[in-house]
Amino acid sequence: MTGLIAFVFVLSIVVTVHELGHFLAARACGVAIDCFSIGFGPKIVSWRDKTGVEWRIASIPLGGYVRFSGDDNAASVPDGGDLAILKSEIAAREGEAAVSRYYHFKPVWQRAFIAVAGPMANFVLAIVLFAALMMTLGEYRHPATVDRVPADGAAAAAGFKPGDLITKADGRRIKNFEDVGRYVILRSGLPIDFTVKRGDQTLHLVATPVQVEIVDKINGRMKVGRLSIENRSPSYHYRSSVWRAIPDATVEVWDQIGTIGFYLGRLVTGQISADQISGVIGIGHAVGAMANATTVDAPNFETLLLRFFVGQMIMVATLSVSIGFMNLLPIPVLDGGHLVMYAYEAIAKRPLKAEFQAAGFRAGLALILGFMLFAAWNDLHRYDVFKFIGGLFS
Secondary structure, X not given: OHHHHHHHHHHHHHXXXXXXXXXXXXXXXXXXXXXXXXXXXXXXXXXXXXOOOEEEEEEEEEEEEEEEOOOOOOOOOOOOOOHHHHHHHHHHHHOHHHHHHOHHXXXXXXXHHHHHHHHHHHXXXXXXXXXXXXXXXXXXXXXXXXXXXXXXXXXXXXXXXXXXXXXXXXOEEOOOHHHHHHHHOOOOOOXXXXXXXXXXXXXXXXXXXXXXXXXXXXXXXXXXXXXXXXXXXXXXXXXXXXXOHHHHHHHHHHHHXXXXXXXXHHHHOOOOOHHHOOOHHHHHHHHHHHHHHHHOOOOXXXXXXXXXXXXXXXXXXXXXXXXHHHHOOOOOOOHHHHXXXXXXXXXXXXXXXXXXXXXXXXXXXXXXXXXXXXXXXXXXHHOOHHHHHHHHOO
């Protein structure tokens, strides 16, 4: 029950903020809006504001949506593909002046701004949450020193020795031992050029992480890159100042975006297996595991609530980055697909033909649904659901 509540809580915040980004951008551009819904399905309660927008809370609390006037489908393509017909209907019903208030007749730069505002809202949400956590709670880190090097590991083969201080990885600055782990985890099979300080010497050691399978409390069974070095130094507490919180959080979000992009690049080029892709089931498991891990030993109800809230804010920020990035992919149905079409319209001085748009959105929808099914299959394997079911009959 805790996991289910946490999943609904996290997903609702992330998707609602995404849609709110579209909504606020549309408002700024003077677009007529019919409805903003928190949740899907039949409405539980609704009201209209002074601009005529219907605000509703629906019965299925798994996100939300904003519907612009004149949008007859989720792809924002006029039904029938004929803007001229839509324009004449609006003019006949509300007058010629009303046409300019409708989304489809806004300048292309405004439509692009509205499309990109959803993912940007996700990134801003993540930055704000990470900044608040860094400024209030901070985090425990370890210096990037090597205290033990197992003889049979990739680090030993590369020449690492106890006492080494790692300062860079492929030219990228390493500030703590946790940075090393984050960099190595997605680079199994790839040589990494480490800059190492050994006494008064600066060395370059090239190590290739090996792929191992681990069981993570939050993400389940995972295949990760491992260097085989250990750090036993005492941790130190780092907390961002008021002035450093936003820059630190922005760097964290940018690093996460880069990590997602790097992973997808390796996936598309066939360098890593697609069996690590996770979907809604994996997200739900991770959110629930975080909720359980942060509340299991709470001494009282107040502490339990505080830990639950902090843990879920971390999940909201992390998932918000992922949702923002994925929505910018150039796939029809997603915001990135809209941006590609608007770029075409800006260059060609005319919109893509409605039949091509509709075909693209159908193909994009099929691709997204296929991806979701594939990710769900992976999740069922990762959490040994099939083994459990098989065990019931063995």
